[in-house]
Amino acid sequence: MKMKLAKSKALYKAAEKLMPGGVNSPVRSFNAVSGSPVFVAKAKGAYIYDEDGNKYTDYMSSWGPLILGHADGDVVKAIKEAAELGTSYGAPCKNEIELAKHVVKAIPSVEMVRMTSSGTEATMSAVRLARAFTGRDYIIKFEGCYHGHADYLLVKAGSGATTFGTPSSPGVPKAFADMTLLATYNDLASVEELFGQYPDKIAAVILEPVAANMGVVTPEEGFLESLRRITLENGSLLIFDEVITGFRMSPGGAQKAYGVIPDITCLGKIIGGGLPVGAFGGRRDIMNMVAPSGPMYQAGTLSGNPLAMAAGLATLRKLDGKANYERLRELTDALVSGITEIIEKLGVKARINSVESMFTIFFTGEEPRDYKSVLKSDTKMYSKFFENLLRAGIMFPPSQFEAVFLSLAHTEKDVDKTLRAIEQSLSAL
Numbered sequence: 001m002k003m004k005l006a007k008s009k010a011l012y013k014a015a016e017k018l019m020p021g022g023v024n025s026p027v028r029s030f031n032a033v034s035g036s037p038v039f040v041a042k043a044k045g046a047y048i049y050d051e052d053g054n055k056y057t058d059y060m061s062s063w064g065p066l067i068l069g070h071a072d073g074d075v076v077k078a079i080k081e082a083a084e085l086g087t088s089y090g091a092p093c094k095n096e097i098e099l100a101k102h103v104v105k106a107i108p109s110v111e112m113v114r115m116t117s118s119g120t121e122a123t124m125s126a127v128r129l130a131r132a133f134t135g136r137d138y139i140i141k142f143e144g145c146y147h148g149h150a151d152y153l154l155v156k157a158g159s160g161a162t163t164f165g166t167p168s169s170p171g172v173p174k175a176f177a178d179m180t181l182l183a184t185y186n187d188l189a190s191v192e193e194l195f196g197q198y199p200d201k202i203a204a205v206i207l208e209p210v211a212a213n214m215g216v217v218t219p220e221e222g223f224l225e226s227l228r229r230i231t232l233e234n235g236s237l238l239i240f241d242e243v244i245t246g247f248r249m250s251p252g253g254a255q256k257a258y259g260v261i262p263d264i265t266c267l268g269k270i271i272g273g274g275l276p277v278g279a280f281g282g283r284r285d286i287m288n289m290v291a292p293s294g295p296m297y298q299a300g301t302l303s304g305n306p307l308a309m310a311a312g313l314a315t316l317r318k319l320d321g322k323a324n325y326e327r328l329r330e331l332t333d334a335l336v337s338g339i340t341e342i343i344e345k346l347g348v349k350a351r352i353n354s355v356e357s358m359f360t361i362f363f364t365g366e367e368p369r370d371y372k373s374v375l376k377s378d379t380k381m382y383s384k385f386f387e388n389l390l391r392a393g394i395m396f397p398p399s400q401f402e403a404v405f406l407s408l409a410h411t412e413k414d415v416d417k418t419l420r421a422i423e424q425s426l427s428a429l
């Protein structure tokens with residue numbers, strides 16, 4: 001089937017003249033796949049509609065936040081009601097307390113929380129806080145983990161940085177990058193070695209407890225527990241970047257699911273219900289370092305914004321309860337086991353990593369368990385797979401190194417249609 005994309009193509013041409021790469025965030029450009037992005041006119045539930053009138057079943061879920069699907073009725077209503085009352089006050093409002101209460105109740109490690117306007121600000125501030133609290137400068141991060149685009153976190157970073165071959169960005173001063181020590185995901189020895197080399201100098205270990213920005217890579221048995229132990233032994237803090245996994249893996253995030261409690265937790269995506277929000281939180285004694293309680297400076301003109309708080313609250317309230325997570329698991333299991341069967345039947349060299357309602361199909365014969373093994377995936381093959389799916393009206397993430405996200409708006413019918421499209425797409429490779 002030939003798809004009409006004339007309007008999207010014309011819009012992309014216009015956008016390229018005005019914005020670098022025609023976009024405001026790199027992977028959106030589809031440069032890693034078909035090279036010309038679809039311009040979205042509207043979205044509802046599990047579906048996206050482009051400017052040419054094509055309809056897609058969406059598995060990007062805006063990179064994770066839309067766990068209820070697009071334009072959920074209750075979320076839209078909450079935003080509308082909040083907008084009528086003013087869009088920003090520069091002064092506190094009640095819903096900041098309500099969202100904070102929700103977060104503190106759900107996330108085991110969080111006793112106090114500070115809202116930001118993005119995940120990038122949350123991780124950046126969490127690292128500053130760890131440095132302030134410990135009086136140390138170095139941090140350990142893992143190759144392939146993405147923590148937003150702050151200077152010292154853009155070292156061997158995942159997501160778009162990996163997709164476009166710039167995991168360590170120019171423009172990051174060497175002195176900053178030198179403060180970031182790199183370890184290998186799922187490899188405790190690589191962490192032990194760094195603690196051996198830099199005794200009493202490491203402020204924190206930061207990681208995605210389930211890595212999702214090099215594609216989904218799950219922590220092997222004992223990995224998170226060992227990181228908890230080694231940070232405690234060395235007087236360093238453990239930071240979980242749960243910007244994706246918070247309220248996605250379980251209401252309590254990955255820390256609840258795996259039973260490993262970090263010192264500081266970063267949140268974002270789902271807690272904003274599709275509006276720009278991030279947050280970092282942790283133990284009371286640590287959070288009391290943050291201004292104006294303490295000396296570590298952190299601020300934001302639009303932090304705790306009333307629209308964002310309303311959207312986040314409406315999302316978390318609707319998501320509350322086990323049944324929703326069971327439903328998401330059921331849908332994802334149906335899709336993942338269906339794809340596994342197809343892969344086996346057709347003899348495609350591919351592996352699926354999945355956890356709760358997210359997964360990645362890696363086009364590789366090797367088990368994807370860290371950055372190096374993930375990078376062995378055949379990205380050309382992914383690109384063809386993606387394009388075939390797009391033409392069949394299925395929107396997968398436009399890069400091998402990202403996750404597929406299901407939402408409560410998806411149905412069994414969507415899953416069946418998607419499986420048929422995946423079988424055709426893989427057969428045609």
Ligand SMILES: *Cc1c(COP(=O)(O)O)cnc(C)c1O
Pocket residue numbers: 117118119120121123146147148149208213241242243244268269277278
């Ligand atoms: C998306 C993401 C971020 C950055 O959040 P932004 O809101 O895009 O700044 C940080 N960490 C992880 C794990 C993410 O997935």
